[in-house]
Amino acid sequence: MLRELVINNRERHQENIDFESISESELVKLAKTDSSAFGELYDRTYDRILNYIYRRTMNITLAEELTSNTYFKALRAFKRFRHDRPFITWLYKIATNEIRLYYRSSRRFIELDGIDNTYDEISRIHFHSNNNNGKSDFETDIQRYIDLHNILSKLPVKYQTVISLKYFEDMSLDEISDITGKRLGTVKSLLSRAIHRMRILMEQSAQYPSSNSNYDNSNRIREVDSP
Amino acid sequence: MKNNIDPDKILKNTPVPNVESGHHKPELKASLIESMSAPSGREVRRILTTRKALVLALIIVILSASAVFAYNKYKKVEVKVKCNESGEITTTVTDENGTREYKMQKDPNSTGPLMIRIDENGDPIIEDEIPQEVKDAFLKGNYTKTQEEGTGCTGETVTLNCYKITLDDGKIVELKLPGNLEDLIKDKEEE
Numbered sequence: 001m002l003r004e005l006v007i008n009n010r011e012r013h014q015e016n017i018d019f020e021s022i023s024e025s026e027l028v029k030l031a032k033t034d035s036s037a038f039g040e041l042y043d044r045t046y047d048r049i050l051n052y053i054y055r056r057t058m059n060i061t062l063a064e065e066l067t068s069n070t071y072f073k074a075l076r077a078f079k080r081f082r083h084d085r086p087f088i089t090w091l092y093k094i095a096t097n098e099i100r101l102y103y104r105s106s107r108r109f110i111e112l113d114g115i116d117n118t119y120d121e122i123s124r125i126h127f128h129s130n131n132n133n134g135k136s137d138f139e140t141d142i143q144r145y146i147d148l149h150n151i152l153s154k155l156p157v158k159y160q161t162v163i164s165l166k167y168f169e170d171m172s173l174d175e176i177s178d179i180t181g182k183r184l185g186t187v188k189s190l191l192s193r194a195i196h197r198m199r200i201l202m203e204q205s206a207q208y209p210s211s212n213s214n215y216d217n218s219n220r221i222r223e224v225d226s227p
Numbered sequence: 228m229k230n231n232i233d234p235d236k237i238l239k240n241t242p243v244p245n246v247e248s249g250h251h252k253p254e255l256k257a258s259l260i261e262s263m264s265a266p267s268g269r270e271v272r273r274i275l276t277t278r279k280a281l282v283l284a285l286i287i288v289i290l291s292a293s294a295v296f297a298y299n300k301y302k303k304v305e306v307k308v309k310c311n312e313s314g315e316i317t318t319t320v321t322d323e324n325g326t327r328e329y330k331m332q333k334d335p336n337s338t339g340p341l342m343i344r345i346d347e348n349g350d351p352i353i354e355d356e357i358p359q360e361v362k363d364a365f366l367k368g369n370y371t372k373t374q375e376e377g378t379g380c381t382g383e384t385v386t387l388n389c390y391k392i393t394l395d396d397g398k399i400v401e402l403k404l405p406g407n408l409e410d411l412i413k414d415k416e417e418e
Binding site: 035036038039042043046047050051054055060063064067068071072075124125126127141142144145148163167168195198199202203208 | 232233234235237238239241242243244245246247248249251252255256258259260262263
């Protein structure tokens with residue numbers, strides 16, 4: 001079986017077949033023996049993982065570092081990875097663990113006054129908003145996200161994780177269950193409790209008006225979508 | 228106190244930041260691919276085996292057939308093996324003569340699992356290969372498998388698979404390792 005895979009793999013190289021046309025599960029099989037296939041998996045997933053970690057940490061340098069850790073850990077364990085499950089949720093699982101380990105070692109969440117990045121880094125951050133002129137107002141958008149991030153950072157990490165996966169990464173409950181290793185019922189319960197805790201924190205915060213009208217932006221678009 | 232805040236709505240309507248990948252993306256890709264591109268799989272294995280993983284993964288104890296025979300018949304022997312990050316192996320042997328500690332240095336070029344055989348005198352010896360007779364008996368299915376908890380040298384709890392393999396001549400060999408013996412044998416054969 002493995003031999004066939006290697007032969008197929010060589011043939012692909014000989015025929016110069018584009019990896020982009022190959023399904024993820026087949027690519028995962030190939031990637032066990034072929035670094036180019038792993039490279040393709042990496043290309044397909046990198047942006048989502050980087051963005052996920054960035055949205056959790058709000059620090060590009062840190063996000064890149066944790067992304068590196070995520071991929072090296074994935075590479076190390078790749079031989080044991082079963083190709084019948086989605087590669088991206090597996091990466092999210094490793095990334096979630098990396099974030100948890102980071103916060104455990106740093107032992108605190110930093111409340112942000114503003115964006116904590118260099119000018120070059122800021123130029124790499126963008127939003128797609130749906131305001132009147134169709135353009136993103138960076139200052140407003142980033143401040144809104146930071147306000148939310150500061151509220152989230154006061155929650156236990158398990159609540160942050162489920163909220164972030166559901167609302168920012170558009171993960172289904174089944175996917176969240178897979179990533180967190182918790183049962184579906186537990187995930188629902190965590191989400192419900194997280195929302196309840198957020199409501200209390202928001203009520204105490206000066207950043208959130210009693211009316212939600214200012215936060216109406218229902219056609220928000222995420223740039224990074226599923227590959 | 229405000230009382231009509233809807234976090235669900237706020238979460239759904241707050242714009243989410245996107246980061247453009249910078250030079251980190253190609254650099255990391257190059258590092259990953261470099262880590263993978265090895266002619267025989269040996270190099271990959273070396274990279275996969277980080278120092279910390281090495282400490283955990285290399286704890287495998289083989290009691291030699293003859294020694295085990297003696298131990299099973301006459302002595303109660305306990306062997307503990309620890310490997311630190313610089314490759315120094317500490318083996319503690321406790322038998323009827325008391326507890327002795329041995330220090331050995333792992334070959335820095337060795338990427339495979341570490342095996343320690345206890346010889347007839349109760350001294351540990353580093354082995355490179357699982358003896359063929361042990362492999363044969365294992366592949367015939369003449370073994371029992373249990374699990375126990377071990378401790379890595381950095382304090383982590385590791386689950387060890389413990390195999391009691393009965394050789395053709397009735398002697399029993401014990402192996403403890405963090406992975407599956409079958410995989411280990413397969414890896415060795417591939418090498």
